[in-house]
Every structure is written in C-alpha cells, then in structure tokens.
Amino acid sequence: DTGVSQDPRHKITKRGQNVTFRCDPISEHNRLYWYRQTLGQGPEFLTYFQNEAQLEKSRLLSDRFSAERPKGSFSTLEIQRTEQGDSAMYLCASSSSPLNTGELFFGEGSRLTVL
Amino acid sequence: SQQGEEDPQALSIQEGENATMNCSYKTSINNLQWYRQNSGRGLVHLILIRSNEREKHSGRLRVTLDTSKKSSSLLITASRAADTASYFCATEISYSGAGSYQLTFGKGTKLSVIP
Numbered sequence: 687d688t689g690v691s692q693d694p695r696h697k698i699t700k701r702g703q704n705v706t707f708r709c710d711p712i713s714e715h716n717r718l719y720w721y722r723q724t725l726g727q728g729p730e731f732l733t734y735f736q737n738e739a740q741l742e743k744s745r746l747l748s749d750r751f752s753a754e755r756p757k758g759s760f761s762t763l764e765i766q767r768t769e770q771g772d773s774a775m776y777l778c779a780s781s782s783s784p785l786n787t788g789e790l791f792f793g794e795g796s797r798l799t800v801l
Numbered sequence: 802s803q804q805g806e807e808d809p810q811a812l813s814i815q816e817g818e819n820a821t822m823n824c825s826y827k828t829s830i831n832n833l834q835w836y837r838q839n840s841g842r843g844l845v846h847l848i849l850i851r852s853n854e855r856e857k858h859s860g861r862l863r864v865t866l867d868t869s870k871k872s873s874s875l876l877i878t879a880s881r882a883a884d885t886a887s888y889f890c891a892t893e894i895s896y897s898g899a900g901s902y903q904l905t906f907g908k909g910t911k912l913s914v915i916p
Contacts, residue, residue, distance in 0.1 A: 690843075691803050719904075721906075722802035726908070727908055727909075728805075728891075728907050728908050728909050729844065729889075729905055729906045730908035731886055731904070731905065737844070738845050741901075742901065742903070747864075777843060777844070779844075785902075786831060786832075786893060786895075786902040787893050787902045787903070787904040788849075789834070789846045789849060790836075790844070790846060790904065791846070792836075792844040792845070795842070795843050796845045797841075
C-alpha cells in the first residue's frame with residue numbers, strides 16, 4: 687500500500703539557500719495540500735491543488751515559496767532564499783473528496799532546519 | 802490563523818482511565834475532524850462529524866458536536882499507553898464563495914497515558 691510519501695524527511699540548510707520538497711500523494715487522489723507546522727503548534731494551511739490547478743494560497747506563502755503539481759500527480763514545494771523562520775515541518779496531505787476537503791491523508795512530513 | 806482551540810493543552814492520565822479533550826471554534830463549520838499525531842510523525846485522521854450530527858462513535862472514540870456552543874469533545878475510553886500522542890481538532894469552513902473549503906487546525910492537546 688502506498689500512502690502519501692514525502693522526500694526528504696529531513697533537510698538542514700544554511701540561510702539563503704534554496705530547498706525543494708517533494709510529495710507523492712495517494713494514487714488518484716485529486717486534491718493535494720501543503721501545511722506547515724512549527725513546534726507546539728497545529729498545522730497551518732499553505733496551499734492546495736485540485737489536480738494540477740493551484741486553487742488556494744495562504745497569505746503565509748510569501749513570494750519566496752512556490753508550489754507546483756505539474757501533471758496532477760506529485761507536487762513540489764520550493765523555498766527560495768531560506769530564512770531561519772522557515773524552520774518547520776512541512777506536511778503534505780491528499781484527499782479524494784469530490785466536493786470539500788474531506789478526510790486528509792498525511793505524509794510523514796519534511797523537517798526543515800535553517801541554520 | 803487558527804480557528805479551533807483545544808483544551809486542555811496537556812493531559813496526563815493513568816492507563817485504563819478515560820481521556821476527554823475539548824475543542825472550541827469561532828465560525829460556522831461544514832464539519833469537524835479529529836486527528837492524532839505521534840511525536841515527529843504525520844497526522845492520522847480519527848473521525849469526522851458533520852455539522853448536522855451531534856455524536857459519533859468509532860471504536861474507543863466518541864465525538865460530540867454542539868454547534869450552538871461551537872464546541873466539540875473527543876472522548877477516548879479505556880486509554881492505553883499507545884494512545885500517547887497529540888490530538889488536534891480541525892474545522893472545515895466554506896469561504897470565498899461556493900466550492901471553496903479550508904481545513905483549519907487547532908494547537909492540539911498533548912495526551913500522556915502512563916502505564
């Protein structure tokens with residue numbers, strides 16, 4: 687069984703570097719979500735895709751963040767010119783719900799540490 | 802911004818006891834969901850309750866929803882050490898017109914079950 691997979695699981699980078707995270711959702715899930723979670727907090731919504739279309743972006747997603755889902759399957763989240771405040775767990779989730787969010791299936795997350 | 806708020810922030814109980822966590826929210830919702838997260842891992846969906854439902858059961862879990870008070874509770878009966886985790890409520894709201902939904906998480910309750 688292939689759940690949602692994320693890569694890499696851990697990333698340590700220096701301030702100013704670019705990083706890219708990849709998410710492979712559950713097959714045939716048309717909705718894909720990115721959340722960010724800092725220590726002691728709940729996940730915060732960043733953006734979501736329905737198939738290849740990016741339908742919503744949070745105000746948390748500054749110009750340094752970009753997400754793609756080119757063929758409606760896997761997705762990438764890129765952070766340019768990383769800052770120490772970007773240190774967090776980046777969570778990807780997918781859903782098969784046809785109308786609303788429905789039940790989200792989460793990956794194990796990609797933990798980013800910016801030095 | 803986080804719409805849901807869990808109470809208490811932390812809860813420590815003995816194995817075999819029941820654990821009750823509460824969630825309050827601010828705006829009208831389509832549904833409310835509870836998720837569990839083990840330390841450093843992704844979130845796992847537990848249960849979804851729709852706005853027109855008042856109570857729902859799943860195994861040792863019981864969820865109630867009171868839309869007039871904008872609150873929900875999660876009861877875990879006969880707790881086990883393996884139930885030790887953080888528990889998050891998430892509210893689904895509709896915004897930006899028809900067809901746009903967002904799932905917003907609270908900060909979570911950290912449950913410790915002592916063997």
